[in-house]
Amino acid sequence: MGTTTVTPGFDESALVARAKDGDSEAFSELVSHYDRRVFRMAKQITQNDDDAEDVLQESFLKAYTHLDNFQGNSKFYTWLVRIAVNEALMKLRKRRSDRTVPLDEPIDTGEDEMVREIAVWDENPEDTYSREELGTILDSAVQSLRPAYRTVFILRDIEELSIEETAQALNLSISAVKSRLLRARLQLREKLTRQFKRKGDNAYADL
Secondary structure: OOOOOOOOOOOHHHHHHHHHOOOHHHHHHHHHHHHHHHHHHHHHHHOOHHHHHHHHHHHHHHHHHOHHHOOOOOOHHHHHHHHHHHHHHHHHHHHOOOOOOOOOOOOOOOHHHOOOOOOOOOOOHHHHOOHHHHHHHHHHHHHOOOHHHHHHHHHHHHOOOOHHHHHHHHOOOHHHHHHHHHHHHHHHHHHHHHHHHHHHHHHHHOO
16 A cells, blocks of 8 residues: 555544535645645646646645545545546646647557566666756656656655555556556666666766
8 A cells, every 4th residue: 555644633534524514624634734745746747836736726626616526435635636637637638739649548458568678777876876866867757758657657656656546546447557657667767777878978978
């Protein structure tokens, strides 16, 4: 299961129940608890501060408006993530000029698609880069992934939702989540391998 920071005294189920009964302060507490995580996730998907802020506000507004539709079959945060992801992807669709590849393109889960030869890094990247540089490089690589892959990677490997929670949030099958996650990780490995090899080549260029 994914890890979630627990605030002392924070009882999600109790707050949701109170919010459903019309307690606005209870919903405000849910907002305060999750707003930073939702904003961070939205920014990672949309790659834009203004869009992420819009996603944050629209997500909580929709969650509040449709709170009676929340049946409690999943965590409130998982349900909220589904709303936020949908809002973020709609932002991308509105901005997207090249519509030749839809964001919800079906993913072939055939194993032949997964068999690839990935280059091995010849040296430890931490010996070449500072921690800050590594963070920037990784963030850039994640942002270069297609939205369908990036969103799964963000929820599973950055937000640390479980496979099951990620599937619930994106309304995907578990096999589809695993397939997209594997592709995202393979693509990241390739992108980072090329980046580190270029750095290594440049290091010897002046010798």
